[in-house]
Amino acid sequence: MTMHTAPDTPETRRPAAISWARTTATAARVLRQLRHDPRSIALMLLVPCVMLFLLRYVFDGDPRTFDNIGASLLGIFPLVTMFLVTSIATLRERTSGTLERLLAMPLGKADLIMGYALAFGTLAIIQSALATGLALWVLGLDVVGSPWLLLVVALLDALLGTALGLFVSAFAASEFQAVQFMPAVIFPQLLLCGLFTPRPNMQPVLEAISNVLPMSYAVDGMNEVLKHTDLTANFVRDAVVVAAVAALVLVLGAATLRRRTA
């Protein structure tokens, strides 16, 4: 290089696609931000527990219904919470100018996305562990399979929620709009995922639509664990579908992070 350089500048290199140190630094930063907001943490962790508790006594006379809906909800809560939290958090990152600053620095897009996924994934593990523990051991949710499998599905759902939130935040110009995306993206899946009625009972067109919505597989996966002691082929299929959709949406989300904007 023939350029005039400052005395102690490190040798410039092309940044690698993903840097573990930058990813963990980003995750730590996101968690630190949350730590300054204990009310949000409390809401994220406690609301699912309160809902499960409520549901248990709504179906007081019908424990089998609680088993079905409760197991499904263990998959739905992490998805919805992480969707909301991620879409607002990344939207704030976009509107506050910190995203522009970060992308003008040697931070890979993958570092940022994986940092967020790591931070909110950690939170999702805690949330799911609390909700699952409460449902199984306090509220008497009757699950035949291993609770660990429930946790695996919950974690994949959380990842899917993070991915969807990240993707959607690119299309929201304000936090107000971001919140409106929740009914638009989540509610249809909620209606069609088999929570209210088994999917084969739906009108065939709706059933076909539900077959391509990721939340359907999340709920199916939970129900597999509910009814079978061992790892079934269906469970593996459901988990793979949720994970694959999450990965796909994360890639789409990465494409919405542009270094150059108008």
Place this chain on the structure above:
Amino acid sequence: MMNYSAGPATDQPGTPHEPPDEPPAIRARALTVVRGPRTVLRDLDFSVPPGQITGLLGPSGCGKSTLMRSVVGTQAKVTGTLEVLGRPAGDAALRSRIGYVTQAPSVYDDLTVRQNLEYFAAVLDPGRAAAAHRRTNVTRAITSVALTSHTDALAGNLSGGQRSRVSLAVALLGNPELLVLDEPTVGLDPVLRRDLWNLFHSIADSGTTILVSSHVMDEAERCHRLLLMREGEILADGTPDALRSGDETVEDAFLRLVDEADARRQHGTATSDPAEEAAR
């Protein structure tokens, strides 16, 4: 290394032509930027000499921020040639060599001053091995913007001027070769403004190039070199002394150049400006 005598503000000699052996830090040829239906920057030709403070002056809305975003590589739809530190603007290898301060402070309101800086330092200089080095850099950056007493305050609880200083501190972290500062002194009191300009001068003295925008003309006197902008065009390019004639202030000179440009436009004379020639 450039050989400027240390010392703040006052009429720095600032060589009118960059030394022949040092290529410019920024070189633009036929630089044009379109935003939506508007052409924000029109066919700009200029260069920014290394190791000096170049002031980008002009009324708000004249394209200063767009020009700075183009240099940093965050602006879309940039055509023409724009070379920064010998590479095309926006090149990945430039990201660790440029410090950029946006007009609105871009820091995390829900982190403390130190936590903000620690995160950005980790992005610039990742890994456990660099931890000690990062700590020194963070402390130094906080000290240089005079926020030592607010290290553990949440950025969101600071005043506007303090937040913009946190944003500035982030840009100082990595010892950048080029600092791009978009109106860094807006809303600051005179004492702080003077201190920051002294800081900019000591940074420039160590060889860093600074491109700083302002719409306050009295800050022009503190720059080695000026680019006067209006409506997406560069009206004049030169040292503050060269732009002034007689007892004029830079503000007078700017107004005169604007009037001359308007007069030329009314007479329908073509684009290239004699004012720029005159200014040299």
